[in-house]
Structures are given as C-alpha cells and as structure tokens.
Amino acid sequence: MSTINFTIDGKACKAKPGQTIVEAAKDNGIYIPTLCHFEGLKPAGTCRICTVKVGGRNMAACTTPVTEGMVVENKTADLEDYRKAIIEMLFVEGNHMCPTCEKSGNCELQALGYRYMMMAPRFPFLFPRRTLDASLPKIVIERNRCVQCLRCVRGITTADGKRIFGVVNRGGHVEITVDKDLAASMTDEMAQKAMDLCPVGAILKKEVGFAIPIGKRKFDSKPIGSEIEKA
Amino acid sequence: MASLDAVVKQVVSKYGNDRTRLMDIITDVQTELGCVSDEAVAQIAKILDLSKVDVEGVITFYHFFTKTPRGKYTVYLNNSAVANMKGRAAIAKAFEDAVGCSFGRTTSDGLIGLYDTSCIGMNDQEPAAIINGVVFTNLTQEKVKEIVTGMKAGKDVKDLVKEYGDGANQSDLIRAMVKNNIMRKGPVLFAPYEQGSAIKAALSKKPEDVIEEIKIANLRGRGGAGFPTGMKWEFCRKAEGAKHYVICNADEGEPGTFKDRVILTELPHMLFEGMAIAGYAVGAQEGIIYLRAEYLYLKKYLEKVLEDLRAKNILGKNIAGKGFDFDIRIQMGAGAYVCGEESALIESAEGKRGEPRNRPPFPVQKGYLGYPTTVNNVETLCCAVRIMLEGGEWFAKMGTAQSKGTKLLSVSGDCQNPGIYEVEFGTTVNTLLEMVGGRTAKAVQVGGPSGTCISKKDFGRRICFDDLATGGSIIIIGPDRDLFEIVHNFMDFFVEESCGWCVPCRAGNVILKQKLEKIMSGKASTKDVQELEDWCKIVKATSRCGLGQTSPNPIYTTIQNFREMYEAKVKKDTDYVSTFDLLAAVEESCKAAGRIPKVEEH
Known part of the structure; x- marks a missing residue:
C-alpha cells in the first residue's frame, strides 16, 4: 500500500492508509493528547482533548483519518488552551479526590492535569450528586470519577458479544451502568481488563488494591505522552 | 389485561423481532403498559438477545419514553421561550391547581401526570400542550379547567377538543385544534x-x-x-x-x-x-x-x-x-x-x-x-x-447569489400575525417585520436558539445563507421583554437536549448557564462577562456536532449585540464578585447557637 504524506505543525510525516491522525502522529513521534482513545477499540471521540485543526476546522484527531497532503495544526496556543479547558471541565464535572483514589499515579486524567499544568480549574465546581455501585461481585463502579469515555462500553463484552456496560440518560445526566446479570458473570480477567481500560478510577477490581505502590506508578516519574515524544 | 410477558412478546414479534425497530417496540410496549419497567426491559432484551443496558440506554435517552408510569393522562406543556411570553406560567399554575400536583410529577392515584417539554412546534399558538398525543393550543385558564375536569371524568382526550383548526386539521384523520396560520x-x-x-x-x-x-x-x-x-x-x-x-x-x-x-x-x-x-x-x-x-x-x-x-x-x-x-x-x-x-x-x-x-x-x-x-x-x-x-x-432566478428560491419562515413571538411566510431569500429583517406586524421589536432571534440574536442595528440584514442563515425559526422579541430570561430559557433547552456524548457540550453548557445566572443575579464583574464570552468560544470550537457548536450562541450573540445589557448588570469597580453569601450560610447555625452574626467588611 502507498504511503500518505502529511504534516503536523509543519513537520513532514508519513501515514499508512486508514490510520487516524492520532495513530499516525504516534508513529511519527508526535504526541497528541487523548483520553477516551484506547488502542484497539473503535474510536469514540467523546473527550475532544485530541482536537486539532485541519484546513481551518477543528476536529478530533482520534476519529479523523489522515489524507494525502493534510496539514494538521497540533500544538498551537489556542488548541493547547482548549485541551486544558476540557481537562478542567472534566475535573469540575465530576468529584475527583486524587489523594484517596486507588488509580492515583495510573490515572490518565490526573496525568493530563499535570502535563497541562492545571492549578485550579477556571470553571466553578459543579459538585454533582453521583452514585457508587458496589453491588457487583467483581468490580466497583465509582461514578464520581467517571469521565464517560465509553472505553468500558466499547471494550468489555461477553463471549457472545453482548455489552456488559452501557450508557443511560442524556446530557449532564448520562452515566455508565451495567447489565447486572451479565456483570455477575464477569471473570477476574474481565474485571481486571475493565479496570485497566478505565482511564480514571471509576472501575475498580474488588479485593485488590495498591498492588503497585504510589511512587512507582505509570505517570509518577514521567509525564503522560513522553513515551511517544521523540527528543 | 394481558400479562407483561405476553404484551412484550406480541409487540416484538409485530416488528419481526428486529432490533433496529426498537423505537417502535418501546413505543408500543409503553402504549400498552403505560411505561417500560425493568421487567419489560429485561423481557425485550431477552427476546432480542440484547444486553439490558442496550434497551435501557434507548429508553432513558428520549423524553417521551419512561420507565415509571406518568399517568393515565400525561400532560406535556411546552416550555419554550415563546410559550413563556404568551403566558405559560399562569397556564402551568392552572394545571397544577386543577390537577393537584406539581410539574414533573404524577398524581398519587396515577390518573394525571404533569411534565414540561421542549418546543412542540406550536409557537404561533402558545401556550400549548400535548396530552396523550393530542395537541391543545392557545390554552387559557378556563380551557385548562375544562380539560382537567374532562380527564377526571375519564373522558377520551380526543373528545376534549372542542374546535378544529383550518384546512386538513379538520379532516377525520387529524381533527386537531391546530391552526395552519399560512x-x-x-x-x-x-x-x-x-x-x-x-x-x-x-x-x-x-x-x-x-x-x-x-x-x-x-x-x-x-x-x-x-x-x-x-x-x-x-x-x-x-x-x-x-x-x-x-x-x-x-x-x-x-x-x-x-x-x-x-x-x-x-x-x-x-x-x-x-x-x-x-x-x-x-x-x-x-x-x-x-x-x-x-x-x-x-x-x-x-x-x-x-x-x-x-x-x-x-x-x-x-x-x-x-x-x-x-x-x-x-x-x-x-x-x-x-x-x-x-x-x-x-x-x-x-x-x-x-x-x-x-x-x-x-x-x-x-x-x-x-x-x-x-x-x-x-x-x-x-x-x-x-x-x-x-x-x-x-x-x-429567485433569491441571492448563494441562496436561491424561497424560504418558509416560522414567525412567532411579539408580532401581530404569527404564522408561516414563504418569502424570497434575501428578504431583509425589516421587510419581514413590516410583513408580520412586528415593527416595535428590540431583538430578533433568527434561526432559533442555535442561530443569531440581532439588535435593531442589524435589521437591515438579509435572511439567506450569505448573511443570516435560518432553518426557518424567527422569534420576535418586543421592547418590554427581559432578554436575559429568553437567553436563559434557550440555555436550559440546550442543557436538557445535549446528548451527553462529548465533554464540551455536556459539561460546557451547564457551566455557561451557571455563569449566565451569576451575571443575572447581579453578582458579577466585567471579568465574568469576558470569561463567559471566552468559554462560549471553547464550547463552540471543540464540540462534536452542530448542537454543541451552536449552543453557546444565545449567550455569545447577545454579548456581541447587546453588550450594554450585560454591562448594566455587572459591578464595574471590582475584578471579582463572590457568589458565596457568608451571612446566608451562617444564618441557620447562628440561630441555633443564639448568636447574631457579625460580618466585618473585608
């Protein structure tokens, strides 16, 4: 197959046909921040943190395929501020208490907050009333921390393809929930997968915690994205 | 009455056990059973071999689907801005008084439910409501009393319609009181x-x-x-x-x-x-x-x-x-x-x-x-x-360079002749205002809430894609209206109607609405207005679909065209005004402790 030539912030890049901007950027050593994106899952475009500018229009880099000659703007002041704003919106939209969260250090939202040097969010906290579901045998769903990225909805299905997680309601009231009967049949492996898919601490596997100590976690020593960026 | 299982089975098979007909399946089950309970959800999911969350996700997405009963008679009263202009508040109160429950609830005997709903397409004959699918327009407090009496007597809703509109509205298959207003x-x-x-x-x-x-x-x-x-x-x-x-x-x-x-x-x-x-x-x-x-x-x-x-x-x-x-x-x-x-x-x-x-x-x-x-x-x-x-x-041959032909406009609000107008593209707002009897307007909302709110200085502009684009909604706002109330109503609408998929639309609209409320309450500074304008740009720039890309427009376009209205609301001598009211916050505890709070100036 032919190679696609395109640019990101003026830098010549190459992509394989069918690759999205996020995927191609990664192969070219350029980090475009993402949150809802997860390699191997169908892109959803829920968080909009990967917003880039193409031909004067803003679009999600995780859902947009690269085309020949495409000119992508990524690290402009405007876009970086939009991204920071979205991260801040997520912090005020939920109830995030990092110091008490089992995902601290492995949390992608927290890591993005650090990377974007968020001090206090520019928006007032909304302090929503959200629920926690500890009734399931293998997992806890802590909706206070949920960012509605839909990774669990997209990634966790039963052997015969039924979705275990789903979304209910709309607008600011959307929440992740499960088919309780299907969730009851989750194996330990599925529970672990669900927890690993969750970018925040909204899905936790029961009966295990802090297996990796604080300080030795994924984002404790290097900022998110540094594994992609070439010096 | 047939059992739940039998009803669901019959409905699902009517649609060939086809998952893609879930909208119809839910509609019919709800018509038969009054709501789609957890039990019905489980049964639908079982027959269609779906996860229960798939079915529940659909039910909870749509305003007219419900998992709990909303009454033998369900009143959906339009809460659009124009409905408010035309006296919705008094009509809502008349319903509450006559029915004996408040909006958002169903009477304890399960007879009547009262609910709000977004614009029902009757802005030219508001206040209006939909009761069990039947439309009631130009509601008055007397009409409401009659309707509620009829419902309490167990009458068929169709029989509560006393007069019919014009044209095909009178036909046997419609028999609606809706007027065409062509x-x-x-x-x-x-x-x-x-x-x-x-x-x-x-x-x-x-x-x-x-x-x-x-x-x-x-x-x-x-x-x-x-x-x-x-x-x-x-x-x-x-x-x-x-x-x-x-x-x-x-x-x-x-x-x-x-x-x-x-x-x-x-x-x-x-x-x-x-x-x-x-x-x-x-x-x-x-x-x-x-x-x-x-x-x-x-x-x-x-x-x-x-x-x-x-x-x-x-x-x-x-x-x-x-x-x-x-x-x-x-x-x-x-x-x-x-x-x-x-x-x-x-x-x-x-x-x-x-x-x-x-x-x-x-x-x-x-x-x-x-x-x-x-x-x-x-x-x-x-x-x-x-x-x-x-x-x-x-x-x-008709229209402007970029907009050919005619456009059908739905005109409502403060004008003598609300209704629909087929005009050539390029017609100016002034010409339209003459046509509809709305010369006194201080503002015109072109294209509905997602469009543009223009002030008098722009009434010479043309209605067309080259200038002021509209899908047809034209709302005329008279000189005595509080434009803030209208903007707020529009933001309520977008918060209610956001699908919730993407962050900027889901969270951003709530944030914008709260900031607007801060300004409306008089507890804001010039900086708040600047922030509000900046935040509108963020939501517009990053939202996934047209809804979020345009939902800040009520605020954004009024800041641009009615900046003086915002400036009149804010405190100019300060950079920051807190919405936190210390006296109110400590009032209860002071009372309990028997102390009189002393809050020094700070």
Missing part, C-alpha cells in the same frame, strides 16, 4: 400543482439529469445547514451499496420552527412525491420519514396519504409505468432535539440512542443500516418537486 404563500411551495406530474417529469429524465437540474437550481438544504442538495444526491448516488435510502428529516425541533408541521398538514403529497424524486435520483427504492413524536397527531393522516399515493401509482411498484419502484414508511421519534442532526436521526431510526456519529463516513457513504443514505429536510424535498416542474433556471 400568512404568505409563495411560488415554490404554495403554488398549485398536479399530483404525480413532478415524478413523471423526473422519470422522463435520467437520474443524473435530475441531479443536474437540482444543481442548476442551486437548491440548498432547508433545515438550516444549507448543504447543496444536488451534491448530496450525487455523492449518495455514486456511493457503493447493495441498496440506497432516502430519509426525510421531519424532526423539526429548533424552538420556534413549525413550518414542517404546516407542510405535513397541507402538502404531504408534495413531500412524498419529492421523496420519490430523491429516490429515483440516488437509486433508492425505500424511503423513511422520521416524524417527530410531537407530530404523532398527523401520523394516521400521513399513512392515508401514502395509501392514496400508492393507489395513484405515484408510490409503489412501477411508478407511472416507468419501471421505478419506491415506497415510504413512517418512523416515529420520541422526543430528542439532537435527532434533527442527520446522523443522530439515522441512529435513532435504527433503534438506538440518538447520538450523532463520527465522520467520516458520511451518511451518503454509510447511512441507514450502513447503506448510502440521503437525509433531506421536508421543505427541501418539496422544493425538488417544484424544480422538476418549473426547471432549475426558474428556481435560480
């Missing part, structure tokens, strides 16, 4: 035409030539976005697929628009013929009209029109003896503004949550059930009929 007829939609003549004209050409004629006319989508119709049909025609679909978007949900209601009432044969023309042009044999739930009262009538058209061979097999087959089915919506967005509409028609899709692929490439699909507005399809009869050049 105030100005133009040459495209309201000139006479002979049924079947346009599809015959189309079938005498090659499909490519039909598309060419639409291109010569430079017809653009009438829903608001203005995408060139000829180009859309061409993309769809050229897209590969085992079959193609035509979908008519009859989900006009923009507050203040009601033009499609009138077309569906008076010109449905023209619309359906337009769908057949589109079908021929793109190579489709199947059409779907996605009808908003608020217009359920037109469904039986529209079904009869479809039957008539089949009998006349304008629809069906071998149309006009030219070997072209085309038929149409009606898909009901269930109350979701976002379904007016074409990919969300397709998702909904497939029995899913009405969440817009990511593009590419575009609907013309992969639309309904993955097949190439053209989604066109009601009015656009009617225009296609006229273009087949009069030619593209005739059509293109």
Whole structure:
C-alpha cells in the first residue's frame, strides 16, 4: 500500500492508509493528547482533548483519518488552551479526590492535569450528586470519577458479544451502568481488563488494591505522552 | 389485561423481532403498559438477545419514553421561550391547581401526570400542550379547567377538543385544534400543482439529469445547514451499496420552527412525491420519514396519504409505468432535539440512542443500516418537486447569489400575525417585520436558539445563507421583554437536549448557564462577562456536532449585540464578585447557637 504524506505543525510525516491522525502522529513521534482513545477499540471521540485543526476546522484527531497532503495544526496556543479547558471541565464535572483514589499515579486524567499544568480549574465546581455501585461481585463502579469515555462500553463484552456496560440518560445526566446479570458473570480477567481500560478510577477490581505502590506508578516519574515524544 | 410477558412478546414479534425497530417496540410496549419497567426491559432484551443496558440506554435517552408510569393522562406543556411570553406560567399554575400536583410529577392515584417539554412546534399558538398525543393550543385558564375536569371524568382526550383548526386539521384523520396560520404563500411551495406530474417529469429524465437540474437550481438544504442538495444526491448516488435510502428529516425541533408541521398538514403529497424524486435520483427504492413524536397527531393522516399515493401509482411498484419502484414508511421519534442532526436521526431510526456519529463516513457513504443514505429536510424535498416542474433556471432566478428560491419562515413571538411566510431569500429583517406586524421589536432571534440574536442595528440584514442563515425559526422579541430570561430559557433547552456524548457540550453548557445566572443575579464583574464570552468560544470550537457548536450562541450573540445589557448588570469597580453569601450560610447555625452574626467588611 502507498504511503500518505502529511504534516503536523509543519513537520513532514508519513501515514499508512486508514490510520487516524492520532495513530499516525504516534508513529511519527508526535504526541497528541487523548483520553477516551484506547488502542484497539473503535474510536469514540467523546473527550475532544485530541482536537486539532485541519484546513481551518477543528476536529478530533482520534476519529479523523489522515489524507494525502493534510496539514494538521497540533500544538498551537489556542488548541493547547482548549485541551486544558476540557481537562478542567472534566475535573469540575465530576468529584475527583486524587489523594484517596486507588488509580492515583495510573490515572490518565490526573496525568493530563499535570502535563497541562492545571492549578485550579477556571470553571466553578459543579459538585454533582453521583452514585457508587458496589453491588457487583467483581468490580466497583465509582461514578464520581467517571469521565464517560465509553472505553468500558466499547471494550468489555461477553463471549457472545453482548455489552456488559452501557450508557443511560442524556446530557449532564448520562452515566455508565451495567447489565447486572451479565456483570455477575464477569471473570477476574474481565474485571481486571475493565479496570485497566478505565482511564480514571471509576472501575475498580474488588479485593485488590495498591498492588503497585504510589511512587512507582505509570505517570509518577514521567509525564503522560513522553513515551511517544521523540527528543 | 394481558400479562407483561405476553404484551412484550406480541409487540416484538409485530416488528419481526428486529432490533433496529426498537423505537417502535418501546413505543408500543409503553402504549400498552403505560411505561417500560425493568421487567419489560429485561423481557425485550431477552427476546432480542440484547444486553439490558442496550434497551435501557434507548429508553432513558428520549423524553417521551419512561420507565415509571406518568399517568393515565400525561400532560406535556411546552416550555419554550415563546410559550413563556404568551403566558405559560399562569397556564402551568392552572394545571397544577386543577390537577393537584406539581410539574414533573404524577398524581398519587396515577390518573394525571404533569411534565414540561421542549418546543412542540406550536409557537404561533402558545401556550400549548400535548396530552396523550393530542395537541391543545392557545390554552387559557378556563380551557385548562375544562380539560382537567374532562380527564377526571375519564373522558377520551380526543373528545376534549372542542374546535378544529383550518384546512386538513379538520379532516377525520387529524381533527386537531391546530391552526395552519399560512400568512404568505409563495411560488415554490404554495403554488398549485398536479399530483404525480413532478415524478413523471423526473422519470422522463435520467437520474443524473435530475441531479443536474437540482444543481442548476442551486437548491440548498432547508433545515438550516444549507448543504447543496444536488451534491448530496450525487455523492449518495455514486456511493457503493447493495441498496440506497432516502430519509426525510421531519424532526423539526429548533424552538420556534413549525413550518414542517404546516407542510405535513397541507402538502404531504408534495413531500412524498419529492421523496420519490430523491429516490429515483440516488437509486433508492425505500424511503423513511422520521416524524417527530410531537407530530404523532398527523401520523394516521400521513399513512392515508401514502395509501392514496400508492393507489395513484405515484408510490409503489412501477411508478407511472416507468419501471421505478419506491415506497415510504413512517418512523416515529420520541422526543430528542439532537435527532434533527442527520446522523443522530439515522441512529435513532435504527433503534438506538440518538447520538450523532463520527465522520467520516458520511451518511451518503454509510447511512441507514450502513447503506448510502440521503437525509433531506421536508421543505427541501418539496422544493425538488417544484424544480422538476418549473426547471432549475426558474428556481435560480429567485433569491441571492448563494441562496436561491424561497424560504418558509416560522414567525412567532411579539408580532401581530404569527404564522408561516414563504418569502424570497434575501428578504431583509425589516421587510419581514413590516410583513408580520412586528415593527416595535428590540431583538430578533433568527434561526432559533442555535442561530443569531440581532439588535435593531442589524435589521437591515438579509435572511439567506450569505448573511443570516435560518432553518426557518424567527422569534420576535418586543421592547418590554427581559432578554436575559429568553437567553436563559434557550440555555436550559440546550442543557436538557445535549446528548451527553462529548465533554464540551455536556459539561460546557451547564457551566455557561451557571455563569449566565451569576451575571443575572447581579453578582458579577466585567471579568465574568469576558470569561463567559471566552468559554462560549471553547464550547463552540471543540464540540462534536452542530448542537454543541451552536449552543453557546444565545449567550455569545447577545454579548456581541447587546453588550450594554450585560454591562448594566455587572459591578464595574471590582475584578471579582463572590457568589458565596457568608451571612446566608451562617444564618441557620447562628440561630441555633443564639448568636447574631457579625460580618466585618473585608
């Protein structure tokens, strides 16, 4: 197959046909921040943190395929501020208490907050009333921390393809929930997968915690994205 | 009464155990059982071999679906800004007093439920409500009392309608009190035409030539976005697929628009013929009209029109003896503004949550059930009929450089003659205000909440895609109105109608609304207004679909055009005003402790 030539912030890049901007950027050593994106899952475009500018229009880099000659703007002041704003919106939209969260250090939202040097969010906290579901045998769903990225909805299905997680309601009231009967049949492996898919601490596997100590976690020593960026 | 299991089984099998008909399945189960309980959800999921969350996700997405009973009689009272202008508050109170419960609730005996709903397409005859699918317009406190008395006596809602509107509203299959209020007829939609003549004209050409004629006319989508119709049909025609679909978007949900209601009432044969023309042009044999739930009262009538058209061979097999087959089915919506967005509409028609899709692929490439699909507005399809009869050049003689033909406007608010007006594109706001008796306006909302709020200095501007674009909604705001109240109502609407998929629209609109409230309360500084304007830009720039990209417009365009109104509300001598009221916060505890709070100036 032919190679696609395109640019990101003026830098010549190459992509394989069918690759999205996020995927191609990664192969070219350029980090475009993402949150809802997860390699191997169908892109959803829920968080909009990967917003880039193409031909004067803003679009999600995780859902947009690269085309020949495409000119992508990524690290402009405007876009970086939009991204920071979205991260801040997520912090005020939920109830995030990092110091008490089992995902601290492995949390992608927290890591993005650090990377974007968020001090206090520019928006007032909304302090929503959200629920926690500890009734399931293998997992806890802590909706206070949920960012509605839909990774669990997209990634966790039963052997015969039924979705275990789903979304209910709309607008600011959307929440992740499960088919309780299907969730009851989750194996330990599925529970672990669900927890690993969750970018925040909204899905936790029961009966295990802090297996990796604080300080030795994924984002404790290097900022998110540094594994992609070439010096 | 049949058992729940039997009802569900019967309904699901009526739709061929087809998961893509979930909207109809839920509608019918709810009609039979009053609501779709957890038990019914489990049963539907079991038969369709779905996860329960798939079914529950759909039910909880749509305003008119419910998991808990909302009364034998369910009153949905419109809460649009114009309804408020026309006295909705007093009507709501009359309902509450007569029924004995507040809005958002059902009486304890389960008889009557009172609920709010977003614009129901009756802005020219507000206050208005929908009760068990039946529309009640121009409500007065007396009428409300009569209606509630009737409900309490167990009467059929249809029998509570005492007078009928004009035209087809009087027909046996509609019998609605809705008035058409056709105030100005133009040459495209309201000139006479002979049924079947346009599809015959189309079938005498090659499909490519039909598309060419639409291109010569430079017809653009009438829903608001203005995408060139000829180009859309061409993309769809050229897209590969085992079959193609035509979908008519009859989900006009923009507050203040009601033009499609009138077309569906008076010109449905023209619309359906337009769908057949589109079908021929793109190579489709199947059409779907996605009808908003608020217009359920037109469904039986529209079904009869479809039957008539089949009998006349304008629809069906071998149309006009030219070997072209085309038929149409009606898909009901269930109350979701976002379904007016074409990919969300397709998702909904497939029995899913009405969440817009990511593009590419575009609907013309992969639309309904993955097949190439053209989604066109009601009015656009009617225009296609006229273009087949009069030619593209005739059509293109009217209008402006970028906007050809006429536009049907739904005019409501503070004017003498609310109703629909077919005007040539390029008509100025001033001319329109003269026409409708709205000269005293201080503001005009062009294109509904998602459009632009203009002040007097802009009344010389033209209504067209080149200048002020609109899908048809024109709301006239008189000199005595509190514009803040209207802006706030619009933001309420967007918060309610956001699908919740993407962060900026889901969280951003709530944040914008709260900031607006801070300013309205008088506890804001100039900096708050600046922040509000900046935050509008963020939501507009990063939202996924047209809803979030335009939802800040009520605030954004009033800051631009009525900045003085914001400035009059803010405190100028300070950078920051806290909304935290220390005295109020400690009042209760001070009272309990028997102390009088002393709060020093700080």
